[in-house]
Amino acid sequence: MWVADLMYDNERRLANLDVSDVQLEWNGNRFVSGSGSCAIVWADDHGSSKIPKQIGDWFAPFGAELQIDCVIGSGVFAERVPMGRFMIESVPEATESEMLWQERIIHPGETFRLDLKDGLQRIIRDRFAFPTASRSTSVWDEIQAVTGLPVVRNVPDQTIATPVTHDEDKDKATSKLFDRLGAWPMLSPSGVLMARPKAWPDPVDELGEGVVSAPRTLTADKTYNQVVVEGKNQSGEPIYGVRFVEEGFLRARNTDGSKSPFGVATYGYSSEYLTAQDQVDAYADELLPRVSRIRGVVREVTERFNPLREVGDVLRFKDGLVRVLTVAHSDATTRMTVEVPDE
Incomplete structure (x- = not known):
């Protein structure tokens, strides 16, 4: 059984909402990995309507969130399992019922659908207004400064050796900061920002x-056999690290220099946090085995x-x-x- 709480500004406005036709999915290949939809079934003793019509309405897609959980039980035992905190992205369809009762319009019951996205959607919306210098030498501190989200530091911190300037979208800057941690960004079921390590953890x-x-x-889609990593040295000049698969079925070229049967599929990566030649070379060494095998x-x-x-x-x-x-x-x-x- 699905159940949801309506949240706004971290405060619970409505608890234990009746939700149906819940569809939730997470895709680790996307920055905003969590999305979905559900239907709100609403009826109360006052015959009121909760279908949002303007900014400020409780289910309007202007800051309202749903905490969606799953209740699992057997007999008298039941446990509420948190599934995810989702922003209300849109209200694609609504069915409103009206009737006249004692000279006033009441709403005996209504159903409306909500499209949902996880909280990382806010980072995509919130671009840097102008080039912004990094504020910290701690990667985790800089992640919190860029995103404005609460974080759980579930992997070891790294140092930003040289200050950088963020001159791109915040989601791209956030992804590069997590790259420094050897991880991807993810949200916990309660909406807290965490790291999903790229290295395989122990089975659960x-x-x-x-x-x-x-x-x-x-599939060969998104499988690469060459990487080009770009950084900037202390003078602001670009530096490159290039690595390619030298043998096997994914070799980039044959031993005589001719094209291999697979050909060359190049994966490019750039980061202002790579400021020395040994750094871009080391990251290219780390990146090549990962992108030449993933998926x-x-x-x-x-x-x-x-x-x-x-x-x-x-x-x-x-x-x-x-x-x-x-x-x-x-x-x-x-x-x-x-x-x-x-x-």
């Missing part, structure tokens, strides 16, 4: 009897509804490990795309 569960299907797919083999897993699945989880499955790339929940099932590591 096993995919077992609940799996309905798990077909295997293989090489994936499986589309469907299992019985499991609200505990999260993007980034490592799971035991059959004869190996897999890592969750996307998660989508409906009332009966949980669908996941999982990455299979290359041998």
Whole structure:
């Protein structure tokens, strides 16, 4: 059973809302990974309407949020599992019922849908008004300054050795700061900003009897065999680190210098936080094995509804490990795309 609280400015305006047709999904390949939709079913003793019509209405898409949770129970036992804090992005459709009662219009019941995005959408909306210098030598401190979000420092901090100027969108600046931590940004189910490490953590569960299907797919999309990393030295001049796969099926070129069967697929990366040649070279060395293997083999897993699945989880499955790339929940099932590591 789904339940939601309406939040505004971190205050709960309505608790235990009746929500239906809940569709939630998370995609680890996107900056705003969480999105979804749901229907609000509203009826009260006063015959009031809650369909938003203007700025300031409670469900209007101007700062209102839904904390969506799942209630799981058996007999007298029940547990409320937090699923996510979502901004109300739009109200795409609403059905309003009216009737005349004792010379006044009342609303005996109504249903309206809400489209939802997680809180990182605010960072995309909030661009730098002008080039802005970094404020701190701590990466975590700078993340908090750029995003304005509460953070949980769940990976070790790093140092910003040389001050930089943010002259791009805040989501891009935030992603580069998390790169320095070896992670991607993610939000906890309560809306707190955390790091999702790029290195595979220890497995947290096993995919077992609940799996309905798990077909295997293989794609070359977003698989690269060359990386070009760009930084800037102390004088502001560009510096580059280039690395490429030298052997195997993903080699960039043959030993005689001719093109390989796969060809060259180049992944480019730039960051003002890389200020010396050894830094761009080291990051190119780190980046190449990651982008030359990621999403090489994936499986589309469907299992019985499991609200505990999260993007980034490592799971035991059959004869190996897999890592969750996307998660989508409906009332009966949980669908996941999982990455299979290359041998």
